[in-house]
Amino acid sequence: MNNTKINTSHIINIGDEILSGHTINTNSSYIASTLYELGILTKKIIAIADDESEIITELDNSMKQTDIIFITGGLGPTNDDLTKNVLCRHFGLKLKFRPEVWDHITAIFAKRNMVPDEINREQALFPDSENVLPLQNSAGTAPGMHFIIDAKHIFVMPGVPNEMRSLMKEEIVPYIKENFSDNLYYRDINTTDISESSLYSILSKHPEFPFDCAIAFLPQGFGVTVRVKNFGKALERNKKVDSALIIIGSLVNDKIFTYDMKSPQHELVSLLKKLHFRLSAAESCTGGLFMNNITNIPGSSEVFSEGFVTYSNDSKFSILNVNPQTLSLNGAVSEETVSEMLDGLMAETKADIVCAVSGIAGPDGGSVSKPVGTVFAGFSLREEKKKHLRKFFFTGDRISIKEKASNKLMIEMIKYLKKEMP
Amino acid sequence: MNNTKINTSHIINIGDEILSGHTINTNSSYIASTLYELGILTKKIIAIADDESEIITELDNSMKQTDIIFITGGLGPTNDDLTKNVLCRHFGLKLKFRPEVWDHITAIFAKRNMVPDEINREQALFPDSENVLPLQNSAGTAPGMHFIIDAKHIFVMPGVPNEMRSLMKEEIVPYIKENFSDNLYYRDINTTDISESSLYSILSKHPEFPFDCAIAFLPQGFGVTVRVKNFGKALERNKKVDSALIIIGSLVNDKIFTYDMKSPQHELVSLLKKLHFRLSAAESCTGGLFMNNITNIPGSSEVFSEGFVTYSNDSKFSILNVNPQTLSLNGAVSEETVSEMLDGLMAETKADIVCAVSGIAGPDGGSVSKPVGTVFAGFSLREEKKKHLRKFFFTGDRISIKEKASNKLMIEMIKYLKKEMP
The missing domain is CATH 3.90.950.20 (CinA-like)
Structure with a gap:
């Protein structure tokens, strides 16, 4: 396998609800799988509390280790939501009231037959810097933020899953597609009625194993998924993965029920x-x-x-x-x-x-x-x-x-x- | 709120399947919520790849910051499962073949009408040290491990959810109950048809807010859960939380549909x-x-x-x-x-x-x-x-x-x- 440098990301989830275990962290898997499809590897997923020093420690760490950082959570209107203020203090930015964000908040409330509170005005404050772009949130009141600092990209989104998903779909994925090259390729083989060890044993006896690719075995509810991946230039890497797929297919054909399906x-x-x-x-x-x-x-x-x-x-x-x-x-x-x-x-x-x-x-x-x-x-x-x-x-x-x-x-x-x- | 020191934990999930987003990290929420009930706060949840240097970095970091560490994943029989070997190298321990573990593996395979492969013998190798206790896995072939090193507890479990859960239930929870004191108390109020900001606005206008407790607002599919928590000696902290509950109940009574329910x-x-x-x-x-x-x-x-x-x-x-x-x-x-x-x-x-x-x-x-x-x-x-x-x-x-x-x-x-x- 070649060693072409590829873009990597970290995901930082802020909020007590994940640490207390009462909320399952579906946000991370959504973000990570979306990035995976775009050829960006997530190297680390971190969940921490709404705590200023921990947020700063993790952010600084991640900025040293990776190109793209996704932060979710802590953008609500209440006092336990720190993310926006912490990031602004850390990067030395001021907040400014944005009337167009306030109009959006009022409209979202109206759609739900509710009236915004004074406290919601807090959500209309936005970092006053040309290095921070607003991300339009069509599903909720908190706008997302895109910081570009020291050539690193930090995307900040609410933790509410459908708001996060709509920001990813409408704002972030189009940006990534345009600005980061696609350099990972993988395909999945889904097997059933065979154990991970038997699969490994059959595959590893083949003289060409691991077929010039990276092979991972993922246990699933229905059996084991064999993932074959390769990085680098499109033509070469796709050819390697597809050849590996044919060999694996011939070795465990009767255990395979489908390729590349999501579920x-x-x-x-x-x-x-x-x-x-x-x-x-x-x-x-x-x-x-x-x-x-x-x-x-x-x-x-x-x-x-x-x-x-x-x-x-x-x-x-x-x-x-x-x-x-x-x-x-x-x-x-x-x-x-x-x-x-x-x-x-x-x-x-x-x-x-x-x-x-x-x-x-x-x-x-x-x-x-x-x-x-x-x-x-x-x-x-x-x-x-x-x-x-x-x-x-x-x-x-x-x-x-x-x-x-x-x-x-x-x-x-x-x-x-x-x-x-x- | 008082500042009694309470036991804290980190959870480290090892494996590509979470980082690629194809597996939702339900293991962490299971472990964290189980610990929460036992009065142990999870301060950080980290997902990283099967990569020796990253595993060591995170483990060293966590050992400096917390008392109890949970590691899941990377205990399978295949070459992408590194956890056991990495931990042994790091702590300078040797592996030794354990016949009783091998008998267990053979029995589990027999129950599934399968025969273990040579490669499964690898799973019968266990750290040869009195500081590492085996955790009996009744649901699968990989035994769990309990390292006690520098007065820190490291529990290592397979990443397969039902194996992890059975190890938690049968081995780890009883150990924690016996060895760590219960020092957190919280209760939940589940509301519907009211926004997080309106709730906050009503509650915060009360002169005694936050009622000598920590109050968190958790958005849920059905509305917002208000969580009231307090740490410290049982009698005092329970009294504070229960009094806060009565005040909150009187403030937003018509929006509450239940207390302390799971779903x-x-x-x-x-x-x-x-x-x-x-x-x-x-x-x-x-x-x-x-x-x-x-x-x-x-x-x-x-x-x-x-x-x-x-x-x-x-x-x-x-x-x-x-x-x-x-x-x-x-x-x-x-x-x-x-x-x-x-x-x-x-x-x-x-x-x-x-x-x-x-x-x-x-x-x-x-x-x-x-x-x-x-x-x-x-x-x-x-x-x-x-x-x-x-x-x-x-x-x-x-x-x-x-x-x-x-x-x-x-x-x-x-x-x-x-x-x-x-």
Whole structure:
């Protein structure tokens, strides 16, 4: 792998809510993955409190180590929001009231049928320097800031996720695209039903491993993603990655369910669109997660019309017509019950493909023969009149068992549809 | 607020998957919130790459600044997993093969119907020192490590979330409970329908603000949480926080929907249990998220039997019997449609309380009269024969609109059930 210098970034999140663990730091992953796609590597992500000396220490450190710094949080109107004042003091800048920012704040409040308070005027104060550019926040009242100091770029955004995302999309990404060159290339291979160690073992036995690239193994809910990356000049680096992909593909072909997808739901919805298939689902243990994941994808209404959460035994009978005798003989968590759930869905809907899942997500409800984590899931195509059903055993807590079951059901469908469909 | 010294921690996450943004750092929030409950404040969370010099730099830094350090990641069997070797080199320790760890690895593989590879033997190597204690990993093959060096505690765990969680629960929390004193106390007040700035403005006008406590404002999907905290001796600090709570309660009483809850679904499920109510839901724009959130709560099957995702117009008619004329006259996103969805649910289920939601989550489908973010949601109690319906307007992207709609519907029910029920 060559050593071309590439642009790097640090992300600094300011605020107690991340340090107390009550807010999951989705902002960082959003920023980092956005940068990754643009060829900028994030070298460090740091979360610290609303504390002047810590903010300054980390900022100074990062300015020594990296080119681009993203700061989120601490831009609210209340006294625990320090970021703007701290940065201005540190860089020796004054704040100035900006009437156009105040107009924007008033308009945002009006849209929500509220009136801004005196304290919101604080948010209309902006660093008075030509080295600080305002970033227009279309989703909230706090403007973002872009400092250009000592040839380093510092982007400052609110910590509220949708405000941060809108600033990234509308203001920062276009700037980065125009001003920083694209110099990283990677592709992902998503595998299932094989462990990280077995994958490594198979790949590393190949005489050319690591195929002149950097290879990383990323454990995921559905299995392991093999990431192949290379830096440098576009033509050369892309060629190396693509050749590595072909070799890896030939080594573990039967374990691969897709390349370069963002999530199983993303891939499944796009496959169903191509096939002009409509999907319907009946969920027991996953309790709506499967359908929630599907409907997170914009445009999913093209392929998804309806589905059922049949959580209780009664509802499996009353909604999906599962035979009460099947339930009492085999239990709700059984191949027989899931099979009849599929039959019920076929009868109740006009879907081209139906799927169903029933299992024990825990923490209670397990037994010796069916411990927590036992899941039956499957699908059926209307035109085939055949059922594809499997028993799974997932480890983890309630939420990770739900996630694994939902992902696995999607992956089973993806694998089948890719193989069997034209 | 007094200044009693309290134990603090740093969390260091090692691995490319967080820096590339493809994995959301839920490990840190899990560890930080667990520590918070135990009275230990996390001062910094750092994510860095699998890179020897960066790991050492951050570790040395943290050992100077804090008492307890949590490291996750880089314990897998492959060549990009450096943590164990780096720590051993840094502290001058040798690795030794531990047969009992190897037995554990073999057993875990057997449970998954797999056989360990030669490369997994690497995971049975453990630092040969009485200052390093093994942490038993019941969910995976990599043992955790507890270094006690210069009176600092370094806990090292795998990055796979359910393995990390099981190590925290089974090994680390009991150790911390026994060895570190509890010296932080906080309580949360969850508000809705009021902005952070208005809340601050009302509270700060009180002559005793901040009531001898630290007050933080945390924006959430459902509104703003006011967190009141105090450190020090148990009796005194608890008294101060509880008094502050009473004052704040009297100042913004009508905006508070609950105290100290972890999530709206947590509160709603526990309320329904108390009332012996069963709930059923019909979701359009939220696409299963509402039911997924409900069924994330262990024991939710006591109060939740079934529900429907009626995404298409056809399904609102065929499953819930919404009048096609209602749909064509008012649209799927209308008070009239949601009202008939509630009627349909009452007829289709035996639930004591039913709820329904329909809206435009975007990015497409908005219009001038009903822009993206317009949501109608409501609920109805069987014994009352009355409908509680509201129109909302949420900002943000598709996923945050879904989240806000689901949370808001839960909060509306919580507020009503708390006020009206005995």
